[in-house]
Amino acid sequence: MLVSTQANAELSINVSYLKQDIDSGPVLSNILPKPDDAGLKGAELGIKDSNTTGRFLKQKYNLTSEASDSPAELIEIAKKHYNDGIRYFVTNTSADTVRQLSDQLPADVLIFNAGSADDDLRSNACLPNVLHTLPSRAMLNDATAQWLKYKRLDEILIITGPTDGDKAYSSAFKRSAKRFGLKIVKEKQWSFDTDLRRVAQKEMPLFTQTKEYDVVLVADERGDFGEYVLYNTWYPRPVVGTQGLSPVAWHRVVEQWGAAQLQSRFDKLTGRWMTSEDYASWAAVRSVAEAVTRTNKADYETVNSFIRSDNFELAGFKGRKLDYRQWSGQLRQPIPLVHPRSLVSQSPQEGFLHPTNELDTLGFDKREVKCSK
Missing domain, CATH: 3.40.50.2300 (Response regulator)
Structure with a gap:
């Protein structure tokens, strides 16, 4: 991570996006396929949005993206990016690859899991250098x-x-x-x-x-x-x-709470609709940018501490501020319930209460996980 020691110099924040190409096998129906660049374009929009405000604050965000079908190759790419100074990684990979990246990269990295909904990552593994922007199953x-x-x-x-x-x-x-x-x-x-x-x-x-x-x-x-x-x-x-x-984490029919503006910016950038993986990658980049903006620092220790603190809030276009669960690293967020042409509802539903945060009625609450940070 490049961080200037001069008070008025520009902060340069570098983010690595890693995509694992996974062969899901033959599909027996003629459904519309998921875009090949799902996830990547969300990260690119996150960078673009961050630079829109960052240029007034002397902050410059850069994205380096790599893809491979080999977990071993992705790990070597990640190590190279680390040696180049990158400390923030957005991954769209299998759960096993997330575990390997967490284990083999040094401790002073922040890995955002934007591609795996695996429950075990949130309930048992609880990797100390991983945050999850994609909702779990x-x-x-x-x-x-x-x-x-x-x-x-x-x-x-x-x-x-x-x-x-x-x-x-x-x-x-x-x-x-x-x-x-x-x-x-x-x-x-x-x-x-x-x-x-x-x-x-x-x-x-x-x-x-x-x-x-x-x-x-x-x-x-x-x-x-x-x-x-x-x-x-x-x-x-x-x-x-x-x-x-x-x-879903995200869908084209979500338009309330300013979401139509996000949808419009994404459509202008890509010419297609935003997927859940795109949203998760966008949220990952914006989490880093929010921490940098609030602290005016880009080093790992400051950014990581702020994102995990009670002071962190992400404006995620879902009707309320989002933050991360300390016990699992999962981004708290409402879940839209949709069909292809309409938003039907959004959970948590009315009447489902929680002692501290109603969003924690979705997914693994603190007492349900088998690990702690």
Whole structure:
């Protein structure tokens, strides 16, 4: 990190963005693919926004981005960036790669996990040099479960896909169901390789035939079958989860609380809509910039201490100021519940209270984690 010792000289803040190219396997539906640059463009907008105000404060933000499908190569790139003076890293990688980066980089770095929703990173690993700007699966499913409870949709059919991510998503929802008093009527495993574009109307009603339920929870992170559950269930019931009404960090339909301005700036920069990974990367860069602006210092010790303090607040366009949980490093944030053309609700739902912060009704509260910082 370059920090000038002259009082009136410009502060130079360098950020590294690391992307792991992960092959998710063949997708069995014709869903719209995620943009290849999801995450990166959010970081770029974060840099652009930071420089907009930074130029008046003599602050200059720079982004270095690298991508690889090899965790080992990304770790070597990160070490090189560290030797070049970079102390702030935004990662869009697997959970395992986050762990390796945390372990192999020196202690005086701040790694923002903007790509993995893995619950174990927040509840067991609790890496001391990692903060999480992407919501965990637990946060997402708590947001859905609160809405279901609020709507009195208490009896759930779960359909879980074959991937590890699907199973983790389903497990997170079952935790949420127990937490908020929902009943799992039945859980079914999706193991077909059928082309549902042709046979969904025949196959899906039979597959979803069971004891009556209020709603169907779909755990299909890759998008193999989930889109075809809607309107094809045995009982005419709503669908929630990875398809249907979905909990997300960010979506194009979020426009309140000044979010339309963020959406507009992102569209102007990229020509597309902002994804959850984009938002998480943007929030990571802006967290660093907020700390630098408030302290007028860019060194690791000052920035890290301020971000983790009670004085830190991030204006995240979600209706309230955001900050980080001291026990897990997770960015507290409301969770929008959306379908492709509308914002339906935002959790925490009204009436779900917490002794200190209602946002801590989403995800792992302090008493639920098995580690401490």
